[in-house]
Amino acid sequence: MKVEELINELNKIEDKTLSVRVLENNTDNPNYNMENYWIDRVEVANKGQSGYELNGEVILIGVE
Numbered sequence: 339m340k341v342e343e344l345i346n347e348l349n350k351i352e353d354k355t356l357s358v359r360v361l362e363n364n365t366d367n368p369n370y371n372m373e374n375y376w377i378d379r380v381e382v383a384n385k386g387q388s389g390y391e392l393n394g395e396v397i398l399i400g401v402e
């Protein structure tokens with residue numbers, strides 16, 4: 339998913355005070371969707387930065 343797509347999806351949500359939870363999408367994991375991870379912070383790795391020479395990315399950091 340690209341940032342623009344994420345923003346569009348988030349803008350559809352009426353209640354902007356909701357917490358954001360992340361679910362693991364891996365049915366091979368016996369603990370599939372059993373742990374609650376909440377978005378704690380956002381980091382950005384810009385294109386051209388060390389380790390991101392070809393592509394940048396937005397990193398959502400979660401906590402239990």
